Amino acid sequence: MSAGGRYRYLFSPLRVGSLTLANRIVFSAHLTNYATQSGMPSAQHAAYYEARAAGGAGMIITEEHSVHPTDWPYEKMIHAFRPEVVEGYRRITAAVHRHGVPILAQINHNGGQASSMYTRRPLWAPSPVPDPLFREVPKAVDQHEIDEIVRSYAAVAARCIEGGFDGVELQCSHSSIVRGFLSPATNHRTDGYGGGLVNRARLLHEIVAAVRHALGPAPVLGVRLCGDELIEGGTTIDEAVALAVAIEERGGVDYINTSIGVATASLYMIEASMHVPPGYATFIPSAIRAAVRLPVVGVGRFKDPLQAERALAEGHADLIGVVRGQIADPDFAVKARAGRTEDIRLCLSCNQECVGRMGLNRWLGCIENPDTGREAAPVGPPRPRAAVTLATGAHLTAAAAPDGTPHTTSGTTAPHLVVAGGGPAGLQAAVSGAQRGWRVTLLERQSQLGGQVRLAATVPNRAELGDLVRNLAGEARRRGVDIRLGVKATAERVEMLAPDAVIVATGAHPQRPWWAPPPDGGGERICDVVDVLTGAAHPTGSVVVIDDIGFHHATSVAELLADRGCQVEIVTKSMVVGQDLGITLDMESWWFRASAKGIVQTIDRVAMGYDAGTLTLLHHPTGANETRSPDWVVLAVPPRPADELYLSLAERAPGAEWLLHRIGDCLAPRRAHAAVVEGQRVVDEIARALPPSAPATSSGTLTPGTVSGPARSEIAAGAGR
């Protein structure tokens, strides 16, 4: 098979300015919150980007760096306007260049899309129009200030080259003072910088000229443009195309990157969740590419190589931004190139630990990759790195054999880990144990793996959540975990397996709140979300869904039932139904769908009783009582730990030869990320506790039992700073 195998477009080189990229996969700019408290790049930045370079990305573009002290919208932003930033730049660029991958710095000023909380200075923007998110009236910049902005871009560009970057990208697309000037929605000026597109683009052209002058001829200069702001009176595709043409005509720019939406108004379409179809923004690079000769980058939920290959083949773009795909699996590119597409840990587009943590000022992670965000201080054993020579495109070498080779040959002294439960927690524990070279037996009561995630993936538009199970189960199988389905783990059965360590990951049981009678006590028309998804209950007619959890549970089942013809009302005691959908950027699309499906959302009501089909609700702000008489009540309420096996084993543990742990919902019912993180961490704890006389033996690059990393809290602190 030729280099690139089934993806001949994706793995064909491309010249961008003075650079030749080995392939078309770009790790495009995105926030990480890895900067230090004082605004400097961290060791974590370098390790994070290096992992993606080692994983074969064609080009990396860092997160935005602020060019001017008036721009500090969120705490952990890199202060490129301070000369001492260069030291951190060199650490990043050296780490990435070690793998032969070019890296650009994205430089930016967020303008009015910001807060003065950190700067304690007025915001700068084209016009005194408050941003829809930050809602702070900015100062309209005067000519003197415009000149200062242009100079600061140039100075920072020069600093980036000094720091070893191969060039810079100007973010003019979704959160930028340049966007502010470009967009008729935020530029109300009457001087030479306002009015027609020529005037609104004047700042951009001035910055490009100044930056190119500062860079000199060789370094790459890219411009990222928004193809549709998705706001009233904002920029749309025709103007974006005209702007791209104007940029090309003026020269100095080597490529055009694209995006959609405004970060502070329509973010849910910039970092779209699984509810938005893949390729939703491809019309933008497609239209621009038809009008310019410069290479054009397309982005927007490209999550597998096949989809990226198709966009290239169809001529929509020259390069494809794969961000979340490489957050989830840094080896996205090498695996694709090696034809191991099935091995890629596919992004779910769940947004829970990447996008969802950014707005909360927390470091970037990944729901299914517990190493993301901790690259600088790995917790587990060294990851068996695929040894890839990018220059030659060689396939995975024997050094990576542990990836695919079980080493559970009998007669070794490898510890035996028994995992009870095949949901995300148990699967991750099994994978982590196998990664250390242990013998792992996983017992799952049901006939399928995946636990609650498998159920959650059956509702409308949530299927991609199921990739979490697919990825973990595939990894477990590749690593030789002995998976026994349909086997209920009992204390006796576990002991008979002669384990060295037992991890209980048996999940949770649905439970009824105090006010809900049991099925045989008048509550036969009350059921749990789980009952609806398993088919154990089949509500019809009018349904009230009680949302005590505030995530997808209530909204998903409401949608499912509405699609089946039910009249659905969701009731919550909170101020918002499905409150945390806002964190994952699912709230807007939920509201569009709920409005279309006629789902009623009722807030501020606490369920207080249910008698003979009548549900009593208390409107807690006023103390007023209300009733409903629905055909069914569906509960989206916290379950309780399924800790029977754990407790039964805990009784035997004191005299036993094995270590005992519990993880995931069995410890405390939470979300999938907690399960995955604990699955990995508990294996590290066991590795530290196992007697040194019985170390795991393994082949290849695994060095089990020898890693004693810092406590997780220290790592998190380091990563977050």
Add this chain to the structure above:
Amino acid sequence: MNLLSPLDLRHHTARCRVLFGPHETNLGDGRAFSDRHVAYYRARAEGGAGIIVTEEASVHATDWPYERCPDAGLAGPGWAAIAAACRPTGTLVVAALGHSGGQGSSAYSQRELWAPSDEPEVNSREVPKVMEGADIDAVVAGFAQAAATAAGAGLDGVEVNAGQHSLIRQFLSGLTNRRGDGYGTDRVRLAREVLTAVRSALGPDPILGLRLSCDELAPWAGLTPELAADVARELAPLVDYLVVVRGSIFSVAETRPTGHHPEGVNLELAATIRQAVDGAVPVVAQGSIVEADQADEALAAGRCDAVEMTRAQIADPALVAKLRRRETPRPCVLCNQWCRVRDNRNPIVSCIADPRAGHETSDPAEPAGRPPGRDPAAGHPLPRPGLGDSAESGGPLLVVGAGPAGLEAARVAARLGLAVTVWEASPDVGGMARVVARAPGHHRFARLIGWLADDAVAYGVELVTGRSATDDEVAAWPGPVIVATGGRPAPPGFEVAPGAVVLTPEAVLAADDAARAELVPESVVIWDPLGGPIAVGVAEALAWTGRRITVCTPDPIVGTLLSLTGDLPGANVRLQQAGIAIERRVLLRRAAPGTATIEHRFSAERTELEAGAVIDCGHRLPAEGPGPDGGPARAHGPRPVRVGDAVAPRTVGDAIREGRAAALALAPAGRTVAAPAGVGAP
């Protein structure tokens, strides 16, 4: 007994009965105390505080409730530095220790929360792990270890948190403790074990305080004053002082309420507990105590033995010193805008009245100096224009506008010794802050305005009202000019049909009842695209008057930005109790005579609402003229400097900070701006 009299605590004596309580600051260097912490506490120590309780430190790795929450394991050096900075001034320094239990966050630790039972946390909805026996032992040991560290660092003692955000309260409360073991049948057991272990770790000398929620405001299962009295009686022999607070998982905002709650909100509760413990332990009252008079009365009436005045000392670090000198401290306005910093963005604790708070290491101190002539407490001297050595700074200063920015600029410049004249176009000083003060819960903004004006006048500022400034006058002024002319309403962001009535919030608030009856019709739509305190304040000002009121917001919740002040739930409850209708997730499209048309953001459905008037609470624009930045050069002095809303309409705090900075920039060469001297000693 009064506020300034000493208080014996175990083997120590507090020099006065004013406590600076523990609170989140986000000043940390990661989870360690920082130089900024040291400077922040030092300023309050030098200002005369009796007892300083440092920001609560977590005693166990399972507790990481906010990113910069101090970690007791890292706190030793910081505590030592704070002790070294503060104790020489005569203040006692005590370390707050705690564990947030189920009210913590798993976002930073990436591990499970610990709690007595599996009751989900009300706000995060996260289900905690039910603590096992070994977990409880580990937490008790963590408290003891932290106490030993604190004592070893040279602090005077520790304060254990059983208040609103605490694991110990979660064990004490039937709301959160449904255990069947000995920690459930005896819910005080954990508190007892912690206090006993802490005392043992401290040794006999250091102070051990307890912060106890004595009313969870959830009588169906929570701690009531009666139950709390029993708890307090039982624990009193183990501790050296008891701070009475209230609030729980259902009432997070109640511990540090805004001006919507009465001042001294917990004084009755403190009195109840003090009576119950019957002298066994001194009782500290807490809760919106910001006026020395109220504190003194409470002490005199025997409701408490000491008072916590935390926000009052954020607003004025020299509160006690000023009281000793019979000066009026800079007032806290109970707004919570900049001091309540439990926010993911990690804002640094500060104060809209004194923006230097929290920034002691970077911002210059207010210029010291005595007001000319006479004791300001005895009354205001007449304005004395031309008093200062203005020649040094290029002539007298003209400040145009007497809102917060202009007043702050004027009074600071006067303290620098400049001759200062203020021209205010309207008949009253205060600008928008004066208008805002007319909204319910915001009355203390008027006190701040009064204090700024009094201080300015006391330092010789000539304050002229009813006097506007033209461009020519500004150009001709023989010295520096600061333009603080505020803002103006922006044009409506919706269609206004002929004959439609569109009012500004300032017009509605500024009007007295009679004028309002004329101005505001029976039905109004309040349009709030910003989500701040203004629209809610206008709605509340009109509430209970028989008018039919609808507040329209593009957001899922009315007043979303109030989450920062803690007033979000309270505001929504007050509006609903007043029968005010709320339209969420809508855009105001059109105001017409008698009606307003809104459009739902997601269904695109349009609805016509009854509206005799629309009150447009949208953003404002900077005032035009006089003398904008970059304007024509003037014959004398530099170009005018704009400050506050005249630059970009923002908050009172921004205005004060910029007004002060503009004045300090006029400091005559050689005159250094240094920390005030000679304060703090009794």
